Amino acid sequence: MDRLRGGGQMDGNDSGSARAALVAALDVVGLAPSERLDRIVRIAREVFDVPFSYVNLLDDTLLHTLTPNVAGEPTSGPLEWSFCQLTVQRPGPTVVPDTLADARTAVLPGVTSRGIRFYAGVPLTMPGELTIGSLCLMDVRPRQFTPQDEAALIDLGRWTEQTLAKGLQHDRLLEVVEALAPPPVHVPGYALAGLSVPYGDLSGDVHDWTVADDAVTVTLADIMGKEQPAALLAAGLRAALRQHEDLPPVAAVGAVEPRISEDLSRASAFATLFHARLTPSTGRLDFVDAGHGLVVHLHADGTSEIRRSRDLPLGLHPEGVPFRLGTLVLEPGDALIVASDGVLDLGDGTIDTLTDIGRTFRRAPNTAAFLETVRLRAAEHAEDDVTVTVLARDDG
Incomplete structure (x- = not known):
């Protein structure tokens, strides 16, 4: 040997x-x-x-x-x-x-x-x-x-x-990849949930979260492509970010970007990424948005705001250029919905679909019902992997 x-x-x-x-x-x-x-x-x-x-x-x-x-x-x-x-x-x-x-x-x-x-x-x-x-x-x-x-x-x-x-x-491969989906977690004062609906058997999207005493890390990434190659790259990105879950978002993404970009380059692919860290006591959310831009902030007063990307995707981001920090505050009654681009198939294909998804969330009796609605619509209309993560703060 x-x-x-x-x-x-x-x-x-x-x-x-x-x-x-x-x-x-x-x-x-x-x-x-x-x-x-x-x-x-x-x-x-x-x-x-x-x-x-x-x-x-x-x-x-x-x-x-x-x-x-x-x-x-x-x-x-x-x-x-x-x-x-x-x-x-x-x-x-x-x-x-x-x-x-x-x-x-x-x-x-x-x-x-x-x-x-x-x-x-x-x-x-x-x-x-x-x-x-x-x-x-x-x-x-x-x-x-x-x-x-x-x-x-x-x-x-x-x-x-x-x-x-x-x-x-x-x-067996399908079972292993599905096992990488994050387990349900309890965050006092918040609801955190998500789903991924693959277009085929395996998804190139990945959503994940980890919970510590003073911080909640939330991730959603979308690998260009479908099925097995994209699923393997997505699993690798998830594992890399988990290695640095104790770091602030800019430092965490900066730490994994060189190696992940090499993997993506070899596969002629790139990955959009939203990686955030919530401080539950204040509602402050620090994040990196690397070419993702599919995030809608629903305010308790009924208004909404689409948060657009500030950096290029992993695999396309200029070498040596630091990622930029984004910040928002989830006030009591606010919610944040992060989606992969497959969700655009559930509407008219434009960014306005995110606003429609937000309305669907507000009409739903609870987060689980909203996600089930997304699942059903994805099964009927989507032509790509669909992943949605919801982070909602209680009314208080």
Whole structure:
């Protein structure tokens, strides 16, 4: 197995949950080796004349080999013990002609105890350009690797990806992604609820919230695209923001933006985002609106105000430019409705649809009834994912 302690890092925690969810959905870790995958590594050993070849998957912290080469060989180990941590950091092959001569690998236990002197690996990706593992070669002697060798390894990697994708259990993936929906929470003096209605089986929208003693964090994001690729990117964005839920919105979005933008760029996508932090005692809501602009503030006196975006979406926002802070106050009797752009299909397709959604909320007997109305209208009219989050303050 590729258990070689190293000093590199995997691609961070920002997309770890999305990757772990997809690895779980593949449902192959811990099972008997697949003949289809064993065939690939047998051919790899023969083509490149190496003693070892592995197909590896990785989750948040562990690397799992699906193709042990030796009877009784461990099949799981810490990711930081592996060459795979280097391979997943770049899109192309990672080649180490002499592991003792490379500072990244010279101190790995696999080098010092197993005698591994050569490594070559190629990352394995799934729809949405999410890297989930590697196909790798190892030898006990240093060797050169030509451009033709790299091209052949890439071809074997694509074959491996196709083999894994054929085994993807769609129902399992659906369950995992749906499990990322936030659970109901109780915030004294407020009602907080939401729903997401996917256009297909999986949604590229994500809504989330977390509650602490002195703050409530509310998030709604919309990934360009639909179905599995967008859903995986949405899950990664949710996980990244949860890593920084204790930070103010500008700092939190600024912290996750570089890595998320890389993921979005690889998938030729972008994400609009509304990320806010409420102080319940005062009703003050600080927020970042990155290209979202689908927020309506309903005032207790019957008026409403549409809050427009102040920054570009993630993936399009200029590098190094800080996000701008927005602020509003939810007075007693006020409500805030945040929606994805699919909600525009429920009206005339213009921003005025938000005002109509606000009227629907005011007429509804309660938040649950309002959300059920949105659900029914989305099922009938929407041509995109529809997500709505409501944050309402009691009359007091």
